[in-house]
Amino acid sequence: MVIATAQNSVKRKHPKKHNHYGFRDFFQFDPDKGTILDWNQGQNILTTEDFIIGLVEGLQEEVGDASAATMYTIGCEWGLKDAFFFENWFEKEFERSMRQTNLLFLLETWWWPFTAQGWGRWEIDMGDRKQGFMFINIFDSAVARTLGDVGKPVCYLYAGLFAGFFTELVKKQLSCIEIQCYSMGETYCKFLIGGQDRIDAAAFWMNEGATARDIEKRLRSGEILR
C-alpha cells in the first residue's frame, strides 16, 4: 500500500538520499514487466534457498568435488563485477572518488545493498590491515543457513565475493578463505582475506585442525608457512 505507491518516486525525488535501504525504498517493482530494479538500477531476481541448493547440487552432479572451487570462482567474478558497479553508483551518489573516502565508511556503504538484498549482516575487522590481512564476519550466510550443519565450511560464494571485490579495491591480488562457518555449528561465519601465502597457511592449519582463534593468533604472531 502506502509506501509502495511512493516508492517509485523516492529515488527520483531524492537521488542523493543515502539511507535508502528499507525494502520499499530499495526495490522498485514494475508490475507491467514483472521485474524488480534496485535503488542503483540493477535488475534483481528473488529466489528462495532452492536457488542456492540448485546451484550447489547441480554443480556437485556435474563437476563433483570441483564444485567448491567453481562456487569460489563465481564469487570472485561477482566481487570483481560488483566493484565496478559499486564504484559507479558510489561516485554518483556521494559525488566524490571512492579513493578519497574514509575506508570503513566506504566498506559499510558497499555492504548495505547486500544487507537489503537479504545476504545477511556483516562485521569487518581491519585491525590487522597494516600486516596485510583482515577478517570479515557474516551473520546468517545464505549458503550456510541453507545447507545446514555439514561439519565444514561451505560459503565459497561469499569467500570468492570478498576476494574479487578487495582485489579490485586495492588493485592487488588477494584471496579469501572461510575459517569458521555456521555449517560447522558456529553461530556465524568468519572469513580471512589476504595474500595467497597467508591464505595457504590458514588452509594448511585448518587441515591440521586449527580453529579460527588459533589461526588469528598464529597470523598475528607473524607465523607463515615456509
Added chain:
Amino acid sequence: MHPQIAAVFDEAENRYLKPEELKLISQYVASMPERLDAYRSLRDRELEIVQAVADQLEAASPQESEETLERCLKNALLMLRYCALSLLVNDESLVERRFLAWVSPLAKVYDTKAIDAKLYRLLNQQLSKMLTAKQLSYLSPSLSLAQEALLSQSSTPQMVVSH
C-alpha cells in the same frame, strides 16, 4: 494511505513539513473516526448486506448456474473487503494491486460481466441504504474503481490445460 502522507519520512532530514502537508495529515486523522465507523459497519453487517444481494440476484437470474452466481458473490465479498480496507487507509491503489490484479483476469475468462453488472447495482443499493452519505463518500472512490474496471473489460476464451 494518501501517497503524500506516506512520504512524510522521505524528506524528513531536509526540512520540516509545510503547513499544507501538515494540514493534509490533520484532515486524514480528523476523518479517521468516521472511517472507522464505516469500516466496522461494513464488517459487522457484511453477511446481511451480501445475503440480501444474493437473494435478489438469484431471483433475478433463474437461468444462471449456482456455481457462477457463487463465484460472482465471492468476488463481490472480496471486493467489498478490499474497498473497506482502502477506505480505512485512504488508498485506492490497494484495490488495484490486491483485488483487481487477481480478479480481473479470472472474471475475463469466466465472462461474468452481465451478472456482475446486476450484482453491483443491487450491492450499491444496499450500501447506500446502510451507510451515511459521508461514509459512502469515503467508500465510493475505491468501489467505483473496482466496479468500473471489471465491467469495462472484454472477455477472452478460457484455457483448457489439464493436470
Added chain:
Amino acid sequence: MLSQLERLTREIDGRYASDAELTFAIDYVRSFNLRVQTYQRLQELETTLVQQTYTKMRSIDPSVFSHGGDDLSAKWKRDTLRVMRYVAVAVLMDDTETFRERLLLWFQTIMRAFGAQRSCNLTYQVLQEVVKQSLTAPQANLVCPLLELSRRTLGTLT
C-alpha cells in the same frame, strides 16, 4: 502509524480487521493534537536545542568535538540535526519502527565507521536533558524515548 497501517494492510488479507487490530488507530487519533504541538515545538526550538546541547557537551568533555586536530563541530551539528528531524517526524506519525528502519540502523553503521559512538552516547543523553527543560512533560515524554533509542543504537560500542 505508517508502519502499523502497513502491517494492517499486509496482515488482513481477504478478511476484516478486528477491533483489537484497530486500537492503534484510535489511540493515534487521541494523541494527535499533542503530537502536532510537539512537532511544531521541535521545529521552533531546533536551533536552540542543538546549541544548548553543544554548549553543555563542551563543558562536560571539551575533547568530544575534535579528532586528530580536526574540528568536528559542523559535522556534529549536521548529524544531530538529521536525527532530530527524523525524531520530530517519528513523534508526529507515532512511528518508531519507520524511524529505525529508515534512519537508525543505517546511521549506526556509519557512526561506527567514524568511531563516533562516544560522542553519540553523550549527545543523545544531553539532548534528552535539554528537551526535558524546554518542552512540557507530555511533549518530552513523546520525544525522549526516541532520543534514548538513538543513544542506545548509535552510542553503544560493539
Added chain:
Amino acid sequence: MISVADLLVNNRIPGNFFTPDVYVRGDLEVGLLENRQGDRLLAVPETLIQAIYSGLYKETGQANRLVLFNCGKWWGKSFYTRFCEQVTGYYSLPLADMPMVEFIQALQECWMAHGWGKIEMDQTYQQRGFLIVKIQNSAFARLAPQHNQPACHLEAGILASFFSQLTGKELGCIQTSCESMGADCNRFLLGLPKRLEPIETMVLNLDHDAIMQQLCA
C-alpha cells in the same frame, strides 16, 4: 438458495497470494528477506547473474550450459513443491480441485512477484504433445554473455522440472527463441525427450516458427 456465510472459509476469501507488497518483506536489522510463508528469500543482483555465467564458463567451458540446465532442474524441483504448498494452503484446495486457470494465474503472479518477468502458456500444439511456455523480460536473457544461441538454460531446467512434476511425465525442455538474440520473448518447448531430440540441432539455425513447422509437418 445461496448462503453467503457458506462462501467463506474460516471467514476468509483468498485473493492474490503473490501480491508483491504482501508477499515479500525485509528485515534490515538482520539483513534478511522472507516471503509470507516465512521462507528466506535472496535478491540476486545482476552482478551475480553475470558472474554465474562467466564463472561457470571459466570453470567448465562449453559444459556450462548443461550445468546451468541441471542447476535449474534441481531448483525447479523444490520450486514446484513449494509453489504447490503455497497455493493449496492459501486457497484451501487440494491441487486436483484447483481450476487450471487459477493455478496458471497463480504461477504467473508468483513468477512476477519474484521479478522473473512474465510467463505465459501457449497450448496451440497441445494435441501434438507439445507445450510452449513464453517468458518475457527475463534477467537471465538480458544478462547473457553471448548472443548467438538461446541463453536461458536455468529457466529451461526449472520449466522441465516443474511441468514434469505437474503432468507426472518426464518432460524435456528446449529453448527455441531468446530475448538475448533479439526475439520478442523467450520460448520454451516442452515435450517428451524423444520427441524433442530432433530439435536440438534445429535450434542452431532455425527460428521458432520454422522449428514448429518442421516438427508438425
